[in-house]
Structures are given as structure tokens and as C-alpha cells.
Amino acid sequence: MLKVLIVDDDKNSREVIKLALERIYEVEVALNGVHALELMKKNSYDVVICDYVMNEVDGIEVLKKMRKSGNNAVFILITAFGSSDTAIKAIQEGAFEYLSKPFKMSKLKQILAEIEKSLSEKKKEEAVETNKDFEDEQIIADSPVFLEVLKQMARIASSDVPVLITGESGVGKEVVAKSIHKYSKRKKGPFVAVNCNAIPPSLLESELFGYEKGAFTGADKSKPGYFEQAQKGTLFLDEIGDLEFDLQVKLLRVLQENCVRRVGGMKDIKLDVRYIFATNVDLEQKVAEGKFRADLYYRLKVAEIRVPPLRERTEDIIPLANYFIKKYNFYNREIRLSQGAERLLLKYRFPGNVRELENIIRASLIKARYTGVIMPGDLGLKEEHIKELNREEILDALKKAGNNRKKAAEILGISRATFYRLLKKFSIE
Structure with missing residues (x-):
């Protein structure tokens, strides 16, 4: 009471x-x-x-x-x-x-x-154990499919070969790239991450390769590019599949000769950099369509890691959700998932992958900051991405709700309209 x-x-x-x-x-x-x-x-x-x-x-x-x-x-x-x-x-x-x-x-x-x-x-419900050793960018790998990714990372990290990381948007390609750097011999050097899509094409060349004073209007002093900034460390180029064709040619030259020339410069600068690339597009298909250079493609994929979407690693969903609760819980009290919220997360398809789960948890923490429990309705999941419930799950929810249909719909985290549709589908009186 x-x-x-x-x-x-x-x-x-x-x-x-x-x-x-x-x-x-x-x-x-x-x-x-x-x-x-x-x-x-x-x-x-x-x-x-x-x-x-x-x-x-x-x-x-x-x-x-x-x-x-x-x-x-x-x-x-x-x-x-x-x-x-x-x-x-x-x-x-x-x-x-x-x-x-x-x-x-x-x-x-x-x-x-x-x-x-x-x-x-x-x-x-049992309290979620607090992780006192919480670290940012922690990799959660309870699923067999993601454990295979970790094994690949371990083998690749010790070498200096270029790595191509592929996977859908939001799967955590940059987290994998950081982990490769963390466990490499270059871990004490810089990790420089560049999203090629976030920089206007007209500026990308000068940002990547750097420029000399007077190279163009506004270049009032020389500036090293991202390649130079990553010396002795790792350069991570994300969304590499969207590079314009002329930049692909220049990137290929850098990888072949292992040196870079600044815009407006007259001399080459020798590089000591490990390269990791990432893309969410099918580069092989782009090569076939003539939109990506075949020689660059084979330079990039000396070693390749495919990061699976979250729907293929369901064993990681709840551990990841609990990790994000700890990461973003700034409310001075313990907050955790209800059993109903856990069940609903396991049924969700996550079109936005890990990034979507992260945003869902951040939003739900605001709603649960005083009750301490994230309920199904707090998650705000889109019903069209929830896997269809079966008859047993509907009956179980009705039993828990004392046959109250409104409460049963809330337990399942679905609207009453959807709940009534399912009742009709399964001929439940």
C-alpha cells in the first residue's frame, strides 16, 4: 500500500x-x-x-x-x-x-x-547488480554470433593490416573499431574517427589530407589533416562507401604509397598509421555498378569484420539495455527493467539496431526516474516492429491482469486496438 x-x-x-x-x-x-x-x-x-x-x-x-x-x-x-x-x-x-x-x-x-x-x-523483482567497473564503449557479447566477432577482432588487433567493418547503421561499427585500436600495439597512440558523410564533399579533401598556408581562400595558416593527426595510431574512416570518385583515387594513392601530400603542398609526408574503414552499403555491388573503384575495394578489405544486426544477437538485448541504464542513469537512484519490458524488448525487431536501443533506454529513464522501474509503456516501441505475439502470450497476459483487457494490453506494451485484433485472431473470448 x-x-x-x-x-x-x-x-x-x-x-x-x-x-x-x-x-x-x-x-x-x-x-x-x-x-x-x-x-x-x-x-x-x-x-x-x-x-x-x-x-x-x-x-x-x-x-x-x-x-x-x-x-x-x-x-x-x-x-x-x-x-x-x-x-x-x-x-x-x-x-x-x-x-x-x-x-x-x-x-x-x-x-x-x-x-x-x-x-x-x-x-x-530482483535488483540488477550495479557494475562498479563501468566503462564507456563497453562491448556486450553474450550471443554466439557476436562472440565470433570478438574472436575476429582479437586475431586482427595484433596485426597492422587495414580492416573493413561492414554492417547496418547503428550496429556499433565504431565501437568495434575502438576495440581493435585498444587491443593493438598502437593503443598508446591516437584514435582518430572521421565520419566521411558528416563533412561536406568540398571540405573533405582538405580535412583528410591537410593544407598549406595560402592553398585556398581562407587558408591563413597550414593545418595537418586527419591522416597526419593519426600518426603512430589508428585512423577510422566511417561511411567510406559514400566517398566521391575523385577522392577514392586520392585515398588509393595514400594507401599504396603510405604517404600523404597536403592540399597546396609540394612534398609527401610519410605515414605510420593503421587504417580501419566502415560502411553500411554493399561495396561489392557498388563496384559492379561502377560507383566504387575495384582496386580501392580490395585495398580496404584485407581483413573484413561483419557486425551483425541486433535482431541476430537477441541474447545481447537485455545485457545491452542494462548497460545503457547504467550509462545514462543520472537520477541518483536505482532504475531497472520490469519483466514485461524485458519481454517486449526481446520481441522488438530494432530496425535502428544498438543505437536505437540506446535511445529507447535513454528516453525511458526519464519516465522511470521516480518509480525506479521501466515499464513496457515507458519504452515507446513502434508496434509495426514488434514480432507477432502468440496465443499463449495473450492468455498469460490476461491471466496476470485478472482478465482485464486494458491491463493485459499494457503488460504486453501494445495498444488496445492491437490487443483486440489479436483476441479475434486467436478466437479468445
Whole structure:
């Protein structure tokens, strides 16, 4: 049962809310903001429902002092004198919800029911172990298919051969490239990453090869390019398949002669660089179409690593999700996935791969920052990319929801329209 504190210096207002909730939850009242802060020093509450406009200490100030003291109770701000600025300020300070008076008591009860559900699930489920040795750009490889990628990386890292990394957008090609560098003999040297698509074609040549003073309008001083910046280290060129044809010719020359000449320069600069390239396009097909030089293609793929899409490495989905929770959890409390959220993630096709999963988790953390549990609805997954549910899963959700179809749809993370369509499909009464 939720323990709720109602804070309002208007007696009628706080009594109305108390009467509506005390049969469902354990309710206490505070006469004003000062009284509320005193009570919170002595007692713990799951939810604080607080009026905004009060004498001495207003609702926003109560919220600020709560958070400063480390109190993570779910905070709901209510006011009859609201504005968009107040709402934004409340959410930024850490309010879970903002209600303008007059509001329907059913709306408040619905919010509290959702909070209770999330907190209840948190208590039931086992806590995710915190990784104290958390590192940025960690590679998660629980799946057999990605373990093979790690084996390839280990073999390739010790040599100095050029590497071509292929795979769909968002699979983590740069993470693989960084790992190759990390475990190579060049690990103490620089790792220079360049997205060839992020630089306008007119500037890419001078950025890659550098330029001498006076080489073109605006070149008021000489500048080393990315090739020179990567000396004694690794140069990673991403989206290499989109290079324009004339730049392909110049890149081939650099790889053949292992030296670079700055734009406007007269001498070659010897290079001591390890090259890693990446692309999400089929280079072999581009060669066949005459859009990519065959001689450059074979120079690039001395060693090749294909990074599989996330749908081919489902064993890694939950470990990756937990990794991103740790990476982006800046809310001073433990947050984890509910069992329903885990089931839904495992059914999702992830057209955007690991990058999409990362963005999904970052967005869901905002919604779960006070309840501590990421629920299926927090994930915001596109239904068209969720694998079709089977009859047993529908029946199981109905059982858990006490045959309440709305709750069953929420457990599965799908809309009621989709849920009713599935009921009809499987002839479930």
C-alpha cells in the first residue's frame, strides 16, 4: 500500500483529497510546506501530493529541498494558479506529474495506481547488480554470433593490416573499431574517427589530407589533416562507401604509397598509421555498378569484420539495455527493467539496431526516474516492429491482469486496438 503525504495550506482542499484517498492508501497531511519538510525528516513516503501556492515555503521549494536531502519520493504538484512556466519548472526540478485545479479525482487515482504498480513490481523483482567497473564503449557479447566477432577482432588487433567493418547503421561499427585500436600495439597512440558523410564533399579533401598556408581562400595558416593527426595510431574512416570518385583515387594513392601530400603542398609526408574503414552499403555491388573503384575495394578489405544486426544477437538485448541504464542513469537512484519490458524488448525487431536501443533506454529513464522501474509503456516501441505475439502470450497476459483487457494490453506494451485484433485472431473470448 502506498504511503501518501498531502501538503496544502488550504484545509478544505487537503481534506477533499484525503477523503478520496484514505480508503485506498495510507494517508497523512501536512498543514503547509514547513510542516511537510518536518514530517519528511521523521517519516518516509512513497508519494507527496503538494500544492504550489503556499505561504512561507511554496510547492517548488518543498520539491527542491526534498531532492537536495536525497528524498526520492514521487512528487505530484497541484495548483489553481498554474502556467506553462510553472509546469516546466516543476518537471525540471523533478516532479513526476503536474495537475491544474480543478482536476478530476479519478485522474489523481489513476496516476497513483500507475505509481503503485511500478513500485510493487520493483519490490517483487530482483535488483540488477550495479557494475562498479563501468566503462564507456563497453562491448556486450553474450550471443554466439557476436562472440565470433570478438574472436575476429582479437586475431586482427595484433596485426597492422587495414580492416573493413561492414554492417547496418547503428550496429556499433565504431565501437568495434575502438576495440581493435585498444587491443593493438598502437593503443598508446591516437584514435582518430572521421565520419566521411558528416563533412561536406568540398571540405573533405582538405580535412583528410591537410593544407598549406595560402592553398585556398581562407587558408591563413597550414593545418595537418586527419591522416597526419593519426600518426603512430589508428585512423577510422566511417561511411567510406559514400566517398566521391575523385577522392577514392586520392585515398588509393595514400594507401599504396603510405604517404600523404597536403592540399597546396609540394612534398609527401610519410605515414605510420593503421587504417580501419566502415560502411553500411554493399561495396561489392557498388563496384559492379561502377560507383566504387575495384582496386580501392580490395585495398580496404584485407581483413573484413561483419557486425551483425541486433535482431541476430537477441541474447545481447537485455545485457545491452542494462548497460545503457547504467550509462545514462543520472537520477541518483536505482532504475531497472520490469519483466514485461524485458519481454517486449526481446520481441522488438530494432530496425535502428544498438543505437536505437540506446535511445529507447535513454528516453525511458526519464519516465522511470521516480518509480525506479521501466515499464513496457515507458519504452515507446513502434508496434509495426514488434514480432507477432502468440496465443499463449495473450492468455498469460490476461491471466496476470485478472482478465482485464486494458491491463493485459499494457503488460504486453501494445495498444488496445492491437490487443483486440489479436483476441479475434486467436478466437479468445
